[in-house]
Amino acid sequence: MASNTEPPAPDGQERLRELLSIPGVVGAGKWQISRDPHFHLVRYEVEIGDLSGPVGWWISNFSEINLMVTEAQTIDYDNETRTRSFHPPRMLLLRGKSLSLLTHANRVYAILDNARRPDVWHVATRLEEIL
Amino acid sequence: MTLEDLLDQRGVVSVWQWSVPHAGRSFGTPTIRHAAGRTSPELAELGAIYMELLAHLANFEASLLDRRSAGLEFSPVEAIAFEGSRYSVVATGNRVAVVLDNRERPDFWELSESMSRTEDSPP
Numbered sequence: 001m002a003s004n005t006e007p008p009a010p011d012g013q014e015r016l017r018e019l020l021s022i023p024g025v026v027g028a029g030k031w032q033i034s035r036d037p038h039f040h041l042v043r044y045e046v047e048i049g050d051l052s053g054p055v056g057w058w059i060s061n062f063s064e065i066n067l068m069v070t071e072a073q074t075i076d077y078d079n080e081t082r083t084r085s086f087h088p089p090r091m092l093l094l095r096g097k098s099l100s101l102l103t104h105a106n107r108v109y110a111i112l113d114n115a116r117r118p119d120v121w122h123v124a125t126r127l128e129e130i131l
Numbered sequence: 132m133t134l135e136d137l138l139d140q141r142g143v144v145s146v147w148q149w150s151v152p153h154a155g156r157s158f159g160t161p162t163i164r165h166a167a168g169r170t171s172p173e174l175a176e177l178g179a180i181y182m183e184l185l186a187h188l189a190n191f192e193a194s195l196l197d198r199r200s201a202g203l204e205f206s207p208v209e210a211i212a213f214e215g216s217r218y219s220v221v222a223t224g225n226r227v228a229v230v231l232d233n234r235e236r237p238d239f240w241e242l243s244e245s246m247s248r249t250e251d252s253p254p
Binding site: 051054055058059062065066069070073074076077080081083084085086087088089090091092093094095096097098099100101114117120121124 | 171173174177178181184185188189192193195196199200203204205206207208209210211212213214215216217218220236239240243
């Protein structure tokens with residue numbers, strides 16, 4: 001199972017917290033992949049906002065899977081079109097009923113409140129700044 | 132709103148709509164009902180297959196997140212999108228997808244709502 005016991009880097013946590021100042025962003029998190037060659041674990045690092053419990057861990061796992069599918073998808077699009085128009089993907093967005101999940105390819109996510117319609121392009125750019 | 136109308140929206144360069152046989156529990160190969168704009172039958176089919184796959188994944192994930200959390204409402208997933216290096220793809224629950232030029236930075240919320248209102252194209 002994933003561990004969220006390791007303290008996140010202060011700078012990264014602070015930058016995640018800054019995301020909440022964007023209207024419509026209600027949560028954010030970051031994860032990384034274990035470098036252990038035998039275990040390909042997703043490690044949930046930071047989660048802030050109105051989320052609680054293991055939800056951030058699930059989101060991290062799902063996002064990792066979704067990013068892999070998107071990575072393959074964009075490579076195939078480029079092969080089909082004989083261009084470099086799709087790969088590499090930068091972000092993935094799932095619009096849910098009330099909330100949306102915006103995932104950046106550098107393994108950071110934000111939870112959006114659909115009713116407040118945040119600027120997705122702007123949030124993606126801010127996510128990109130968090131390494 | 133027709134599929135062609137979507138081409139008038141900012142940033143949209145191609146559109147397509149598909150259906151799947153035996154929609155529901157079984158997984159059928161998507162069939163393109165209509166495509167327009169700068170696309171090809173092969174690209175439209177590839178996009179339909181991938182977005183269908185992502186939509187299934189996303190709906191499964193959203194329902195699980197709802198069950199594992201208190202008060203979160205992700206399910207059902209109404210739209211999915213990814214931003215590629217130059218172009219992005221957006222798909223909605225009624226199996227409509229568009230390719231966007233990233234430089235235009237269209238309003239995702241407005242666009243996905245327009246896509247959801249698109250009439251079914253004849254098979």
